[in-house]
Amino acid sequence: MIPDAAPGIAQAIQFAVAPALLLVGIGNVLNVVAVRLARIVDRARQLERHLPDAGDRERRHEIEELRSLDRRMKICHASVGFITASGLLTCLVIIMLFVNSLRGLGYGDTVSVLFVAAMGSLAVGLLLFLTEITIAIRVVKVSAEHVHRRKD
16 A cells, blocks of 8 residues: 555545444344344244134134235335335445545535435335334234233
8 A cells, every 4th residue: 555545545434434334223223124024924924824724703813914914014125125225325425435535536415415315215214114113013902901000
């Protein structure tokens, strides 16, 4: 490495560190949503296997649950897509910041647009995730006899 280039590379790395940390957070959120999606798929498969042996009342209940699971899978899938897009856009921001810092090519406006797009995509993905959780909470009904309230 040329000694004169070292300060420029160090500065380029400094510019890229903050978005790289953001990328770690995006990866963690993506992992949470992907695990949730996997659990929904597992529950749907379990219900589909049990459906042929179910009685009429139970079958109606399970079909209704399968409809809800199908909707939740679609929402989670869309959430994964938006969060992944946010990660990819953040990668582009990091690359452009690094290249711009080294070469001074004037990518400031492009980096700004990519960053706003990454944050917008992440926001949509998180809203979809919240929507899926809201649907899940509405569907699950806990029987009062199973909920033990503490007496003061």
